[in-house]
Amino acid sequence: MTTMAQGTAAPAMRGSEIRRHELAAFLRSRRERIAPEQVGLVRGVRRRTPGLRREEVAQLSAVGVTWYTWLEQARNIQVSVSVLDALARTLMLDPSERTHLFQLAGATDPAPATSCPSITPALRAMLEQLEPFPACVQNSKYDILAYNRTYALLLCDLDEVPPQDRNCMVLSYTHDEWRSSIVHLEETHRLMAARFRASMAGHLAEPGWKMLLKRLRAESPEFCDIWDRHEVVGASARRKEFRNRYVGRVTVDHTDLWLTPDLGPRMVTYTPADEESRRRLEKLHDIAQGSRVP
Known part of the structure; x- marks a missing residue:
């Protein structure tokens, strides 16, 4: 033996x-x-x-x-x-x-992901072609890896957010403007935390995930309360409502398009749920292009 x-x-x-x-x-x-x-x-x-x-x-x-x-x-x-x-x-x-x-070194990079092999020039072109619909690419821990111009102005001025803070969990729990743009904030927080917990099950030992969890616990008592409920939910498409500072309230349908066989990076798209939301997203796109003064 x-x-x-x-x-x-x-x-x-x-x-x-x-x-x-x-x-x-x-x-x-x-x-x-x-x-x-x-x-x-x-x-x-x-x-x-x-x-x-x-x-x-x-x-x-x-x-x-x-x-x-x-x-x-x-x-x-x-x-x-x-x-x-x-x-x-x-x-x-x-x-x-x-x-x-x-x-x-046999280690996992703890730095927030600001780049991804899946973010190719062709994928960036696809994000642009989806305008005026907001769209971005996120990984499974909610890091925002790429986005189009309409998405950049949907919840806040994302270009003004430091790259290391471009994470939907961090923004929704700690960024005032991002939080105020989410109409059903309490429900969103509960679902995001439950989805994050489900995704984290396969990454429990990875430093990047542990550092994000530690940051959320340190910066948001609200997150701590929700996290300690141990709720779990899988990925699902659903309707969302946002309160945009330039064009007002928009209602969209959220869809995830997975870029790899596993549940890793995904393209997140928001399509308007009604004609008024479509017109408002078109206006937001014009503002993002700089063709109108808000």
């Missing part, structure tokens, strides 16, 4: 070791491509390293030099998501490189 256990564990250990060496090589390559001047450091005349030194990366990332050296030596050490986040910023990683870093 001991032999079988050792034989089963060996492939996993080899895979972990391969990832560590790949992570070490990736960090070195990204460190060496950054000129000291890019991060406010003086190059000096004795510098032999083509880019940053290890101790400079460690200092800029607020981690120990020995610890970072071990990381580049593929030592078997634990790496926290906060340290990975700091390294990604120091090494100026783009979104794809940042994702690669976290994958090599």
Whole structure:
């Protein structure tokens, strides 16, 4: 039995070791491509390293030099998501490189999703073609990944909201204008929390989900009260009513169009439920284009 256990564990250990060496090589390559001047450091005349030194990366990332050296030596050490986040910023990683870093470290990026492989130019064109109907793309934890101009003005001026706060849960529980735009706020809160709990069941150990839940608990006593009821509901299309500051009340039918086989990113569309709402959405679209002064 001991032999079988050792034989089963060996492939996993080899895979972990391969990832560590790949992570070490990736960090070195990204460190060496950054000129000291890019991060406010003086190059000096004795510098032999083509880019940053290890101790400079460690200092800029607020981690120990020995610890970072071990990381580049593929030592078997634990790496926290906060340290990975700091390294990604120091090494100026783009979104794809940042994702690669976290994958090599066997960790989940806790940062709110502001990009998604599903957001292609073709999908953005589809969002535009749906005008004047409001439409956006969200992931399963309500991060807003893309949206058209009508959606941008439907509940608030979404362009003015920092990217890290563009999450429907955060906005509906903490953003005053967004909250005031929802006609049936109490019912909406209950359904959103129940739907969020159902979705979170498959992501309980992921830092991004845990950080969002922690933020909602810290910033909204109302959310805490609803969350502690442990209600669960699945995805469903339903009618919604919004109170827009430019055009007044609009009634829409909400539809989710899933972009992947699993319940991940989805296109959310709002089609007018009556002619008056259609006219008001058309007016809102004109305002969003800047062709009218509200």
